Amino acid sequence: MLVGLLLLVGVLAPRRERLVQLDATEAGRLATRRRPLAQAAEALALQQRGVTEARARVRTSRWGPGKLTLRTSRRRDVDRAEVESRAGEAVKPLAEAFHLGLRVRTRPGEGAARVS
DSSP, rough: OOOHHHHHHHHHHHOOOOOEEEEEETEEEEEEEEEHHHHHHHHHHHHTTTEEEEEEEOOSSSSSSSEEEEEEEETTTHHHHHHHHHHHHHHHHHHTOOOOOEEEEEEEEEOOOOOO
């Protein structure tokens, strides 16, 4: 009975939104939500030559630094390592400012869909 009640309270209680902290002082802290930070990383990656699509995910951790994972699609005529390094260098200042680990993955873009 007690376990059921605790589970019910856990389901109905509002969840805290996880924030990524930039700076903390006596006056307060400066933080952002995960999704806008991921959107900023996507915008930075899309500005690089050869990148056709970018998806970013920010994960926070309670005990250590969080992670920023960037998945990019590239044109087939551009080298994978070149795209990874360019996109990584573009997003690196953002990740370092928020003390996030950075991981960049790339794959060749999909061909144009054909209509039959």
